Amino acid sequence: MHQIVCTEGLTEMAYAKFAGAPLKVHKITNPWRSPTGTLPALKTTEESTRSLSKPSNIIIHLRKQKYNADYDLSAKEGADTLAFVSLLEEKLLPALIYTQWVDSKNYVDVTRRWYAENIPFPLNFLLPNRIHNQQLERLRLVRGDSTLEPGEQLEKELYQDALECMTLLSQRLGSHKFFFGDSPSSLDAYVFGHLAPLLKVKLPNGKLQQHLNSLDNLRHYCTNILILYFPSEGGEPPIHKVSVHSDSSDFDSEPHKRRKQILSVLFAMGSMLGYAILMGIVSIQHVRPQAALVGPRHIEEGGEEEEEEEE
Amino acid sequence: MSLAAEAFVSQIAGCRGPERTISRIKQSAEPWPENATLYQPLREDQILLSDCASSLAVQAYLRMCNLPVHVSCRSNAEYMSPSGKVPFVHVGNQVVSELGPIVQFTKAKGHSLSDGLDDVQRAEMKAYMELVNNMLLTAELYIQWCDDTTATEISRPRYSSPYSWPLNQILAYQKQWEVRRKMNAIGWAGKSLEQVYEDVSQCCQALSQRLGTQPYFFNKQPTELDALVFGHLFTILTTRLTSDELGEKIKSYSNLLAFCRRIEQSYFEDSQAGSSSRGYSKGPSLF
Numbered sequence: 001m002h003q004i005v006c007t008e009g010l011t012e013m014a015y016a017k018f019a020g021a022p023l024k025v026h027k028i029t030n031p032w033r034s035p036t037g038t039l040p041a042l043k044t045t046e047e048s049t050r051s052l053s054k055p056s057n058i059i060i061h062l063r064k065q066k067y068n069a070d071y072d073l074s075a076k077e078g079a080d081t082l083a084f085v086s087l088l089e090e091k092l093l094p095a096l097i098y099t100q101w102v103d104s105k106n107y108v109d110v111t112r113r114w115y116a117e118n119i120p121f122p123l124n125f126l127l128p129n130r131i132h133n134q135q136l137e138r139l140r141l142v143r144g145d146s147t148l149e150p151g152e153q154l155e156k157e158l159y160q161d162a163l164e165c166m167t168l169l170s171q172r173l174g175s176h177k178f179f180f181g182d183s184p185s186s187l188d189a190y191v192f193g194h195l196a197p198l199l200k201v202k203l204p205n206g207k208l209q210q211h212l213n214s215l216d217n218l219r220h221y222c223t224n225i226l227i228l229y230f231p232s233e234g235g236e237p238p239i240h241k242v243s244v245h246s247d248s249s250d251f252d253s254e255p256h257k258r259r260k261q262i263l264s265v266l267f268a269m270g271s272m273l274g275y276a277i278l279m280g281i282v283s284i285q286h287v288r289p290q291a292a293l294v295g296p297r298h299i300e301e302g303g304e305e306e307e308e309e310e311e
Numbered sequence: 312m313s314l315a316a317e318a319f320v321s322q323i324a325g326c327r328g329p330e331r332t333i334s335r336i337k338q339s340a341e342p343w344p345e346n347a348t349l350y351q352p353l354r355e356d357q358i359l360l361s362d363c364a365s366s367l368a369v370q371a372y373l374r375m376c377n378l379p380v381h382v383s384c385r386s387n388a389e390y391m392s393p394s395g396k397v398p399f400v401h402v403g404n405q406v407v408s409e410l411g412p413i414v415q416f417t418k419a420k421g422h423s424l425s426d427g428l429d430d431v432q433r434a435e436m437k438a439y440m441e442l443v444n445n446m447l448l449t450a451e452l453y454i455q456w457c458d459d460t461t462a463t464e465i466s467r468p469r470y471s472s473p474y475s476w477p478l479n480q481i482l483a484y485q486k487q488w489e490v491r492r493k494m495n496a497i498g499w500a501g502k503s504l505e506q507v508y509e510d511v512s513q514c515c516q517a518l519s520q521r522l523g524t525q526p527y528f529f530n531k532q533p534t535e536l537d538a539l540v541f542g543h544l545f546t547i548l549t550t551r552l553t554s555d556e557l558g559e560k561i562k563s564y565s566n567l568l569a570f571c572r573r574i575e576q577s578y579f580e581d582s583q584a585g586s587s588s589r590g591y592s593k594g595p596s597l598f
Contacts (some may be wrong), residue, residue: 079517084436086445138496141489144395168437171430 008098011193017229018184077180081187084172087165088137088194093137094192095162099208101135102150106203163211167196170215177224184225192225199223343420344403346378349373350388351398356472357386358484359465360550361451366398368542369410372401374578375533376422386473414535432529436536439521439528443536445544446514449499449509451494456490458504460553467550515544518565525572533574540567541574 062087073081100111115128140148146156178184179191198209199222213219276282314496330446352358381405392399406590407416415425425433443539455466470486471479473507494500518540527533544567548558561567
């Protein structure tokens with residue numbers, strides 16, 4: 001099944017793998033069943049810790065439990081981590097949000113469809129639209145412009161920042177295996193969490209993906225982490241994913257389409273009948289069997305009278 | 312792709328890419344005019360911490376580039392700005408606001424502080440600038456508008472001081488509401504003041520570690536990162552708020568203090584002598 005993966009969840013899973021923390025991943029589709037009401041969420045066995053949801057909180061918690069992937073970093077590298085995470089959040093994340101949730105083609109074709117198919121009723125009607133509005137509002141507030149609309153101008157500005165950010169990351173990574181030496185750190189978890197959805201989820205409007213694919217070292221970096229730390233889920237080349245997705249979308253839309261057609265015809269007929277009854281065009285009368293013979297003759301006479309009048 | 316193509320072409324042409332690009336830009340760009348003006352809100356009564364920090368950062372940057380600019384204080388500077396944010400500069404027939412676009416603008420005119428950096432250093436510089444914007448600026452906004460004491464005693468009265476009742480109340484509350492919604496959207500609304508101070512401390516620690524014992528962030532020459540950091544740190548150190556905790560966080564890093572003093576001495580010493588740029592500091596200097 002083709003999955004939408006979210007940045008925060010990936011970041012946390014990646015960090016846990018890097019730090020060697022034993023983390024059990026529950027794949028649920030209903031956010032109301034999560035301990036904090038939103039996804040992703042971390043639930044611990046300790047009673048003193050309440051459930052956590054932001055990646056930074058979860059990473060801090062894991063560090064306190066002595067699962068620390070940044071143990072070997074120098075002071076300067078720790079400072080660099082903070083700086084590059086800020087760069088990701090300010091420059092890349094808005095574009096990712098835009099491309100998944102606000103860009104009309106991507107949202108309708110991929111994101112909303114996935115949510116509608118995978119989340120139980122009644123959330124599948126409410127949730128995608130609510131998230132779409134929330135994300136658009138967030139972009140408006142962050143850019144400081146309350147009249148922002150999804151469109152070419154906004155897309156151009158956001159993508160420009162994001163492309164520059166990816167180029168900067170590529171320059172900083174160079175030919176190294178990870179950002180700081182030979183073992184991954186929390187910065188690698190954040191970068192992976194932000195870039196992997198671009199690699200794995202095929203979107204109709206894929207400018208960000210194209211740029212990422214052109215940066216060889218970043219692409220190898222992401223696939224490397226996937227192969228090393230997520231062997232069960234990763235490793236498939238994107239080309240295969242594309243064909244699977246298009247097949248499944250054709251297949252899925254067929255039964256839904258028929259069902260929708262039948263339902264809409266029934267609904268239309270029902271509403272027309274109801275209207276006719278209310279207006280008195282058609283009236284349902286309980287005719288007793290003895291009077292049944294009278295009925296048709298009466299109508300026929302009425303019909304003849306009408307014809308005469310018309311002539 | 313475009314960077315690689317440009318490098319390839321310049322190699323064929325037989326000269327180094329950056330130099331050729333800059334000389335080409337210098338030929339086509341207009342010179343920096345004498346009457347360039349920077350607009351900000353009124354210094355004594357109206358301007359707030361975050362705006363003052365941004366304005367000082369731009370002034371520091373322009374001084375580092377040796378570009379003269381007049382500072383003009385207007386009560387409606389925020390509304391005049393093309394993006395709604397201050398400061399903005401009026402150069403020739405163009406109006407540009409905020410440090411990022413101003414840096415790009417001066418670069419197009421052939422003045423740049425970061426040309427000597429290699430790719431890795433440039434990536435680090437941009438990242439640290441985002442760190443300051445993400446943490447320091449957001450913390451300043453939070454303290455100004457989301458902390459009730461500061462908002463009531465300082466921010467709202469100052470922000471709306473040029474206006475009479477009832478406009479002052481309306482504008483002040485509107486601004487506060489807008490900033491609080493933004494904090495909500497980026498996840499800062501749930502933070503307490505203590506957590507915000509902690510974030511500022513972490514940010515300063517990162518800056519201090521990156522600076523180390525060097526005079527500027529990228530050794531001998533200042534860059535736009537130095538201007539930005541100076542703008543924010545100096546303003547925090549010289550602004551009186553309801554509590555001194557923010558200033559204390561910075562004072563605990565001696566190399567940051569020395570850094571601010573160094574830039575003040577090198578680039579703002581002549582402000583009293585009345586040269587092209589008039590005054591900048593809002594309160595006492597660091598001496």
